[in-house]
Amino acid sequence: MKLVIDAYGGDNAPQAVIEGVCRAMREWGDFDVILTGDEQGILAELKKRENADMSRIRIIHAPEVISCDEQPTIAVKRKKNSSIVAAMNVMAAGEADCLISAGSTGAVLTGATLIVRRIPGVKRPALAPVIPTPGKPFLLLDCGANADCKPEYLQQFAIMGSAYMEGVMGISSPAVGLVSNGEEEAKGSELSKAAYALLKETDIDFKGNCEAREIFSGNYDVMVTDGFTGNVILKEAEGLADALFKMLKRELRSSFKTKIGAGLAKPAFKRVKKTMDYTEYGGAPLLGIKGGIIKAHGSSDAKAFVSAIRQARQYVTGGVTEKIAERIGALETSESND
Amino acid sequence: MKLVIDAYGGDNAPQAVIEGVCRAMREWGDFDVILTGDEQGILAELKKRENADMSRIRIIHAPEVISCDEQPTIAVKRKKNSSIVAAMNVMAAGEADCLISAGSTGAVLTGATLIVRRIPGVKRPALAPVIPTPGKPFLLLDCGANADCKPEYLQQFAIMGSAYMEGVMGISSPAVGLVSNGEEEAKGSELSKAAYALLKETDIDFKGNCEAREIFSGNYDVMVTDGFTGNVILKEAEGLADALFKMLKRELRSSFKTKIGAGLAKPAFKRVKKTMDYTEYGGAPLLGIKGGIIKAHGSSDAKAFVSAIRQARQYVTGGVTEKIAERIGALETSESND
Numbered sequence: 001m002k003l004v005i006d007a008y009g010g011d012n013a014p015q016a017v018i019e020g021v022c023r024a025m026r027e028w029g030d031f032d033v034i035l036t037g038d039e040q041g042i043l044a045e046l047k048k049r050e051n052a053d054m055s056r057i058r059i060i061h062a063p064e065v066i067s068c069d070e071q072p073t074i075a076v077k078r079k080k081n082s083s084i085v086a087a088m089n090v091m092a093a094g095e096a097d098c099l100i101s102a103g104s105t106g107a108v109l110t111g112a113t114l115i116v117r118r119i120p121g122v123k124r125p126a127l128a129p130v131i132p133t134p135g136k137p138f139l140l141l142d143c144g145a146n147a148d149c150k151p152e153y154l155q156q157f158a159i160m161g162s163a164y165m166e167g168v169m170g171i172s173s174p175a176v177g178l179v180s181n182g183e184e185e186a187k188g189s190e191l192s193k194a195a196y197a198l199l200k201e202t203d204i205d206f207k208g209n210c211e212a213r214e215i216f217s218g219n220y221d222v223m224v225t226d227g228f229t230g231n232v233i234l235k236e237a238e239g240l241a242d243a244l245f246k247m248l249k250r251e252l253r254s255s256f257k258t259k260i261g262a263g264l265a266k267p268a269f270k271r272v273k274k275t276m277d278y279t280e281y282g283g284a285p286l287l288g289i290k291g292g293i294i295k296a297h298g299s300s301d302a303k304a305f306v307s308a309i310r311q312a313r314q315y316v317t318g319g320v321t322e323k324i325a326e327r328i329g330a331l332e333t334s335e336s337n338d
Numbered sequence: 339m340k341l342v343i344d345a346y347g348g349d350n351a352p353q354a355v356i357e358g359v360c361r362a363m364r365e366w367g368d369f370d371v372i373l374t375g376d377e378q379g380i381l382a383e384l385k386k387r388e389n390a391d392m393s394r395i396r397i398i399h400a401p402e403v404i405s406c407d408e409q410p411t412i413a414v415k416r417k418k419n420s421s422i423v424a425a426m427n428v429m430a431a432g433e434a435d436c437l438i439s440a441g442s443t444g445a446v447l448t449g450a451t452l453i454v455r456r457i458p459g460v461k462r463p464a465l466a467p468v469i470p471t472p473g474k475p476f477l478l479l480d481c482g483a484n485a486d487c488k489p490e491y492l493q494q495f496a497i498m499g500s501a502y503m504e505g506v507m508g509i510s511s512p513a514v515g516l517v518s519n520g521e522e523e524a525k526g527s528e529l530s531k532a533a534y535a536l537l538k539e540t541d542i543d544f545k546g547n548c549e550a551r552e553i554f555s556g557n558y559d560v561m562v563t564d565g566f567t568g569n570v571i572l573k574e575a576e577g578l579a580d581a582l583f584k585m586l587k588r589e590l591r592s593s594f595k596t597k598i599g600a601g602l603a604k605p606a607f608k609r610v611k612k613t614m615d616y617t618e619y620g621g622a623p624l625l626g627i628k629g630g631i632i633k634a635h636g637s638s639d640a641k642a643f644v645s646a647i648r649q650a651r652q653y654v655t656g657g658v659t660e661k662i663a664e665r666i667g668a669l670e671t672s673e674s675n676d
Contacts, residue, residue, distance in 0.1 A: 134585040144519055147527040181482055181569035189485040189566040212573035216581040228527040231519035232567055233574060235550035240578055243554040247472040247613060251606035258606040264599025268589035275585065 001030055002096040003312050007037035007045075008065050008083035010102025011299050014038075017102070018045035020305020022052050027306070031313060032056045034096055036086040038063045062086030065103075068298070072106030076114060084108065088115035091291050098292030098312040100283065102300045109145050112289045119321065121328040124149070125288035126157045127227070127295065128164065129234060130281035135218020137281060139165055139174075142227035143234050145286065149226035151194035154178070155202060159327050160287040161222035162204045167318025168285075168311060174221030177210030179229055185209065191226060199224070202331070241276060282311035288328075291321055339368055340434040341650050345375035345383075346403050346421035348440025349637050352376075355440070356383035358643025360390050365644070369651060370394045372434055374424040376401045400424035403441075406636070410444030414452060422446065426453035429629050436630030436650040438621065440638045447483050450627045457659065459666040462487070463626035464495045465565070465633065466502065467572060468619035473556020475619060477503055477512075480565035481572050483624065487564035489532035492516070493540060497665050498625040499560035500542045505656025506623075506649060512559030515548030517567055523547065529564060537562070540669070579614060620649035626666075629659055 005021060007014045014037060021033055035042050039061040046052045064082035066075045076085055084103050088111040090096045099116075101108050109127065118125060128141035141157045142149065158176050165174040178196055180188040185196060187209055199206045207220065215223060215233065225233070252262035262269075274280070282304065283296035292315040296308045315321075343359060345352045352375060359371055373380050377399035384390045402420035404413045414423055422441050426449040428434045437454075439446050447465065456463060466479035479495045480487065496514050503512040516534055518526040523534060525547055537544045545558065553561060553571065563571070590600035600607075612618070620642070621634035630653040634646045653659075 134581050134588075147519055147525075179570060181485055181566050181573075187485075189564075192566070212570040213577035213580075215574060216577050226527075228519050228530070229567055229570055232517060232550040233570060235519075236553060236571060236574055237578055239551035239554050240575055241582060242551075243472050244579060244582060244610070244614075247610050248606065250472075251609045252603055254606065254609075258603045261599045261602025261604070261606070265590055265596045265603055266599070268586065268592065268596040268599070271589045271592075272582065272585050276582075 001313065001316050002032050002034060003309065004034040004036065004087045004090040004096035004099045006083045006087045006099070006101035006103055007035040007042050008103070010296065012301055013102065014041055014045050016300060016302045017305055018042065018049065019302035020309065022046075022049045023302060024306045024309035025053055025056060026051060028310075028313060032058070034058045034060060034090055036060045036062045036090070037083040060086050060090065066107045068104045070104065070107070072104060072110040075104075076107055076110045084111050085115065088112065091116045091293070096291070097316040098294065100294045100296055100305070100308045100312055102283070102296035102298055102305075105144070105295055108293065108295045109286065112286050112293045116289050116291060116293065118288055119290055119325045119328060121332045122160075122288035122324070123156055124153045125286050126160060127284050128161060128287050129284035131234070131237065132276050132280070133216045133218045134275065136221070138220045138223050140223045140225075140230055140233060141287065142225070143230040143284065144227045146227040148228070149191060151191060151198050154191070154195035154224050154226065155198040156288070156328060156331070158199055158204055158206065158222060158224045159202060159331060160324050161224065163323035163327060164285060164287060164320050165221045167320040167323055168314040169221075171221050173205045175219065176204050176206050176222040176224060177220040178206070178208065179215070179223060179225035179233070180209035180211065183209050183211050195224070245273075280307060282308035285311075285315065285320075287320075288324065292316060339651065339654050340370050340372060341647065342372040342374065342425045342428040342434035342437045344421045344425045344437070344439035344441050345373040345380050346441070348634065350639055351440065352379055352383050354638060354640045355643055356380065356387065357640035358647065360384075360387045361640060362644045362647035363391055363394060364389060366648075366651060370396070372396045372398060372428055374398045374400045374428070375421040398424050398428065404445045406442045408442065408445070410442060410448040413442070414445055414448045422449050423453065426450065429454045429631070434629070435654040436632065438632045438634055438643070438646050438650055440621070440634035440636055440643075443482070443633055446631065446633045447624065450624050450631045454627050454629060454631065456626055457628055457663045457666060459670045460498075460626035460662070461494055462491045463624050464498060465622050466499060466625050467622035469572070469575065470614050470618070471554045471556045472613065474559070476558045476561050478561045478563070478568055478572060479625065480563070480568050481622065482565045482569040484565040486566070487529060489529060489536050492529070492533035492562050492564065493536040494626070494666060494669070496537055496542055496544065496560060496562045497540060497669060498662050499562065501661035501665060502623060502625060502658050503559045505658040505661055506652040507559075509559050511543045513557065514542050514544050514560040514562060515552075515558040516544070516546065517553070517561060517563035517571070518547035518549065521547050521549050533562070583611075618645060620646035623649075623653065623658075626662065630654060
């Protein structure tokens with residue numbers, strides 16, 4: 001198995017990337033790595049780490065970097081020698097099974113779509129982060145790849161999300177919910193109501209509309225919505241959890257008694273924070289592309305890269321790309337037979 | 339000032355409604371009340387409370403009740419003698435300045451639109467709850483009255499929301515944000531991008547796109563979005579806060595040390611819960627209707643009804659209806675002059 005990793009993507013590159021790669025290689029022996037980025041910089045980081053197994057590492061020199069401020073379509077076209085584009089070229093040439101980048105989300109989406117390309121029949125790829133809940137985590141898609149969606153896209157998202165949760169998380173017939181403004185079938189926007197009808201036609205385990213109050217209930221494995229709403233759900237969760245913890249911290253510091261209490265209760269707070277920590281699950285897969293594409297969080301540390309590599313390995317061994325290709329193909333066939 | 343109150347709306351009706359009315363009448367002497375619902379039931383509750391000032395109370399006998407399970411349009415048309423419809427009729431006749439109901443949201447929306455009717459020029463009324471944050475609260479609209487919106491609706495929502503925050507909360511030139519999937523002007527769905535352009539043309543204090551991570555930052559007074567997204571934002575906040583507190587509770591109970599800590603830290607938890615308690619702000623106004631309509635939460639207790647009555651009084655004295663009528667009128671005129 002070959003993984004191609006953008007060594008110059010993310011806030012902590014290349015140190016965190018190389019450290020994560022070295023740790024993951026010590027943990028699992030079943031993959032080789034292609035690193036893209038400035039060769040000297042990568043070599044310098046590898047030399048710092050004594051146990052780096054160079055026999056499993058290949059470096060592709062690509063000294064340019066695409067920043068998050070750049071317009072993705074322009075940057076991907078112009079910076080042919082960037083670490084992201086170089087990694088995408090490796091995927092397009094069929095020389096790796098899965099790609100990991102913590103770089104610009106826009107550049108990853110654009111590069112994957114324009115260079116690696118979609119699985120035949122897939123209308124739109126979807127960015128699909130794994131979201132923790134107090135119960136089991138769920139896959140939310142789309143989370144920003146497509147701000148405006150058609151009902152058919154949402155139907156495909158459900159199929160692709162199910163394939164991912166089966167292949168990577170080992171869940172048989174994942175429970176799929178459709179985000180809506182009420183539980184009843186009649187509730188929703190024009191888009192979500194049309195998507196509801198299409199989802200009922202598929203053979204996934206469609207559980208119907210899910211009101212946003214129930215999103216974090218742990219009752220779902222896959223949650224489907226358009227990229228605008230999905231992005232709002234994801235970012236609101238981050239913002240609200242932050243706001244609540246900050247407020248709690250402020251209040252806990254306000255008296256001697258609550259300070260003592262906070263000290264004693266600290267292990268409980270830590271466990272809650274750990275449960276809600278997205279880095280445990282690696283990055284967000286971009287589903288619907290020929291081969292695995294994992295978009296790691298920009299602020300990923302070495303631990304998050306280890307998680308992303310675990311996830312990439314499971315993506316490949318779980319046959320997610322093949323599952324998606326097969327099921328989207330079957331959907332297309334059944335539709336043309338209708 | 340006259341307030342008409344649906345005595346049979348909500349989970350705790352009529353007890354909580356009457357208790358709230360009696361408390362509010364003791365606190366403020368500047369309003370009279372019209373109660374709609376089963377007359378005997380209302381009288382029985384009033385009799386239980388010794389200090390009920392009957393000289394300020396009028397009862398309209400309307401023994402039917404519309405439940406939350408009923409299809410709103412049908413129920414409002416058929417149940418002419420329901421507490422909600424009777425209250426709406428009082429408003430339509432110009433016999434009260436503001437209405438409060440904790441009954442079926444759908445029935446309140448339908449009744450207000452069909453019976454009380456919109457302010458001339460208002461394209462769609464918007465349901466606009468006040469959302470607490472660790473900083474100052476903000477008004478979120480629309481929250482479910484219109485699942486599918488046009489850009490012009492969002493422009494009007496911003497104007498109506500600003501008028502409310504000025505009139506009721508005493509904020510001069512409220513800061514208005516537009517929910518989007520990124521801060522930059524170019525980010526958004528087709529709808530939000532078109533709304534952005536229209537919002538720039540108004541003379542409200544438009545702060546541009548707001549990513550969902552910043553919704554609870556306390557930097558905004560009014561947050562504008564379509565009713566589908568607004569409903570998701572509102573319900574997700576409820577669901578996530580619940581999930582986090584439940585998880586924290588579970589973890590705090592897991593050891594003797596954390597249990598002791600939790601006991602000492604309890605006042606801090608209570609203050610956080612109080613800060614995030616929507617009942618402090620009363621109900622959600624339905625903006626754009628001729629006269630004030632306050633939709634109180636279905637689970638409102640007496641305290642929540644007191645808050646809703648405070649809010650209704652401020653709605654009237656703050657001249658919110660007049661402000662909306664004037665500004666929507668000015669917008670219409672400027673548009674027809676373009």
